[in-house]
Amino acid sequence: MIGIAWKSLCNRWPTALLAMLAIAMSVALILSVEKVRRDARNSFTQTVSGTDLIVGARSGAVQLLLYSVFRIGNATNNISWESVEEISARNAIDWVIPISLGDSHAGFRVLGTNHDYFEHYRFGEKRTLTFAEGERFDDVFDAVIGSEVAKQLGYTIGQDIVVAHGTGNVALVEHEKQPFKVSGILAPTGTPVDRAIHVSLQGIEAMHVDWRNGANVKGEGTSAEAIRAMDLNPKAVTALLVGLKSRGTVFREQRTINNYRAEPLLAILPGVALQELWSLVSVAEMALLIVSIMVVVAGLVNLMSVLLAGLNERRREMAVLRSVGARPAHVFLLLCIESTLLTLGGIVAGLVLHYIITAIGSVFLMERFGLSVPLTLPQSTELKILLSVAIAGLVAGTIPALQAYRKSLSDGLSQKL
Amino acid sequence: MNANAQPIVQLRDIQFAWHRNLSPVLSIEQFELSRGEHVFLQGSSGSGKTTLLNLIAAVLLPQKGSVAIDGQPLAELRRSKRDQFRVDHMGLVFQQFNLLPFLSVVENVQLSCRFSPSRKRRVTQEGLTLDQETDRLLSAMKLDPKEIKHKPTSELSVGQQQRVAVARALIGRPPLIIADEPTSSLDSDSRQAFLDLLFSEIESAGSTLLFVSHDAALASSFDRRIDLKDINRVADLSGDLS
Numbered sequence: 001m002i003g004i005a006w007k008s009l010c011n012r013w014p015t016a017l018l019a020m021l022a023i024a025m026s027v028a029l030i031l032s033v034e035k036v037r038r039d040a041r042n043s044f045t046q047t048v049s050g051t052d053l054i055v056g057a058r059s060g061a062v063q064l065l066l067y068s069v070f071r072i073g074n075a076t077n078n079i080s081w082e083s084v085e086e087i088s089a090r091n092a093i094d095w096v097i098p099i100s101l102g103d104s105h106a107g108f109r110v111l112g113t114n115h116d117y118f119e120h121y122r123f124g125e126k127r128t129l130t131f132a133e134g135e136r137f138d139d140v141f142d143a144v145i146g147s148e149v150a151k152q153l154g155y156t157i158g159q160d161i162v163v164a165h166g167t168g169n170v171a172l173v174e175h176e177k178q179p180f181k182v183s184g185i186l187a188p189t190g191t192p193v194d195r196a197i198h199v200s201l202q203g204i205e206a207m208h209v210d211w212r213n214g215a216n217v218k219g220e221g222t223s224a225e226a227i228r229a230m231d232l233n234p235k236a237v238t239a240l241l242v243g244l245k246s247r248g249t250v251f252r253e254q255r256t257i258n259n260y261r262a263e264p265l266l267a268i269l270p271g272v273a274l275q276e277l278w279s280l281v282s283v284a285e286m287a288l289l290i291v292s293i294m295v296v297v298a299g300l301v302n303l304m305s306v307l308l309a310g311l312n313e314r315r316r317e318m319a320v321l322r323s324v325g326a327r328p329a330h331v332f333l334l335l336c337i338e339s340t341l342l343t344l345g346g347i348v349a350g351l352v353l354h355y356i357i358t359a360i361g362s363v364f365l366m367e368r369f370g371l372s373v374p375l376t377l378p379q380s381t382e383l384k385i386l387l388s389v390a391i392a393g394l395v396a397g398t399i400p401a402l403q404a405y406r407k408s409l410s411d412g413l414s415q416k417l
Numbered sequence: 418m419n420a421n422a423q424p425i426v427q428l429r430d431i432q433f434a435w436h437r438n439l440s441p442v443l444s445i446e447q448f449e450l451s452r453g454e455h456v457f458l459q460g461s462s463g464s465g466k467t468t469l470l471n472l473i474a475a476v477l478l479p480q481k482g483s484v485a486i487d488g489q490p491l492a493e494l495r496r497s498k499r500d501q502f503r504v505d506h507m508g509l510v511f512q513q514f515n516l517l518p519f520l521s522v523v524e525n526v527q528l529s530c531r532f533s534p535s536r537k538r539r540v541t542q543e544g545l546t547l548d549q550e551t552d553r554l555l556s557a558m559k560l561d562p563k564e565i566k567h568k569p570t571s572e573l574s575v576g577q578q579q580r581v582a583v584a585r586a587l588i589g590r591p592p593l594i595i596a597d598e599p600t601s602s603l604d605s606d607s608r609q610a611f612l613d614l615l616f617s618e619i620e621s622a623g624s625t626l627l628f629v630s631h632d633a634a635l636a637s638s639f640d641r642r643i644d645l646k647d648i649n650r651v652a653d654l655s656g657d658l659s
Binding site: 007008010011316317320321322324325326327329330 | 497500501503504505509511514515516517518519520528529531532533585
């Protein structure tokens with residue numbers, strides 16, 4: 001019977017192929033949506049670990065989280081250096097990583113920080129940053145680049161780079177008087193760190209020496225030597241990542257920072273802010289999931305309609321089968337086998353398509369958002385989805401099969417006999 | 418009465434209507450075919466010959482009377498049993514579209530053996546494999562097995578297709594062969610040749626042939642000729658209208 005079903009399908013390959021393709025695309029869609037959902041969460045969760053508090057100018061918790069850690073969006077305001085020093089001096093606080101954002105190089109963000117970043121920043125399962133090549137920045141004009149920056153721009157140690165003001169891909173003005181030198185390249189982390197260019201806080205100040213109120217001061221510009229001699233202590237930073245000596249003090253410290261008198265500040269717990277983000281995103285996720293389920297249903301309805309529409313043209317085929325001894329039950333089985341073959345074919349093709357989409361899409365997601373979406377074997381959720389599609393396909397197949405069964409009962413052996 | 422004397426087809430007092438409230442289209446007092454007979458059943462369209470064939474082939478059951486094939490009253494069989502009984506005992510050839518276009522010639526010929534173990538057994542009991550018997554039947558039908566065996570049936574001429582259909586009806590020697598207008602899609606030259614092949618093979622298989630046609634010119638080569646008008650007590654509907 002399977003042989004007959006297979007050959008019959010091959011005989012009608014254009015419609016069969018289209019029906020299978022519709023299922024394949026719906027399967028690929030639902031798998032990809034599920035994968036992006038899960039990997040995006042993973043990727044976000046992996047990006048920040050071991051940080052107890054994130055401090056920034058007062059805005060929304062999600063916004064602070066997004067711009068400070070994921071480099072999505074921009075800060076509304078800065079934290080003055082006086083506040084940074086005051087917070088760092090608090091007893092409960094173990095370490096503070098200052099982060100200064102706002103500049104870019106060839107579409108990659110420039111992050112001003114200090115050595116504490118390499119010391120204390122953690123990602124994934126509390127992993128520390130490691131150098132693939134070179135070392136930390138020591139000079140004002142040293143820069144440490146993420147693996148993705150090095151890969152995409154082809155930079156090597158010792159290379160001169162010019163940093164632009166603003167964070168757009170095409171910067172309006174470049175700080176070309178103050179070229180930086182690559183001093184180190186970080187090992188890949190699968191986080192936005194891969195897409196950052198790290199310089200010292202002094203470096204950030206240095207590149208703005210000739211700038212007043214956001215415009216380039218006319219003239220030759222200041223030489224690097226002259227800049228080195230200047231006072232380059234930072235006046236403000238964008239955010240702080242804070243580590244506490246004991247996690248037990250986290251709420252007290254948060255409250256203290258939130259009530260800080262000198263300037264309006266906001267301290268957030270990354271985990272709590274992430275949860276807030278997820279609850280925001282979950283509506284969209286749910287909508288996407290529902291849409292993908294609908295697409296799968298549409299694919300199966302299409303399968304059903306193809307099989308049903310085919311039944312009329314295949315009355316002769318059924319009659320011949322009946323005349324050589326196929327019972328109506330055989331005809332039923334034949335149609336069920338056909339729909340199963342089509343569904344299984346669709347699932348396999350959908351998996352292949354999903355992997356192609358993931359392979360292409362992961363490059364884009366990495367380049368654009370620093371999200372890592374690796375190719376992985378189907379996990380239990382995916383297997384459950386595939387199983388449900390297979391079962392739904394089987395059920396969808398029984399309707400045309402029942403129809404064929406009834407027809408073959410009433411049609412008898414032939415249009416003639 | 419020994420088994421051979423018993424008629425292969427036996428209809429008694431049958432009456433058939435498409436619906437309880439409709440007047441019957443067939444009412445036959447007696448219709449019998451003896452074993453080995455070649456019978457020509459003539460009837461114009463609308464005379465109910467298709468209905469009669471459906472009754473004999475156990476597709477339809479009469480409201481009254483009994484139909485027995487090979488001594489087995491059909492009404493006693495459940496539907497799935499009737500299907501099995503049909504394929505075990507009958508080979509069918511239609512006017513056209515006998516073959517599944519997506520199967521090769523060999524697969525088409527052997528189709529009924531997939532569904533009827535007893536027909537398959539009859540082939541193997543003679544010490545032949547299914548393929549050998551297929552080759553033999555195709556050659557007997559003046560088809561070159563080597564040439565056409567694995568061809569898709571769509572590449573065959575109508576005449577060749579009909580001969581393949583006969584080979585399929587004959588495989589496993591079913592006692593009854595029903596041919597419903599098998600020659601009407603053939604031109605008159607090939608009709609007689611087709612009949613000759615059909616006869617000689619049915620002869621050697623020892624089967625009974627019920628051949629249905631409206632073309633009275635073919636009747637002369639048959640043992641017996643029955644006009645449905647003569648045995649059906651219901652007046653010809655098309656005749657009534659004219």
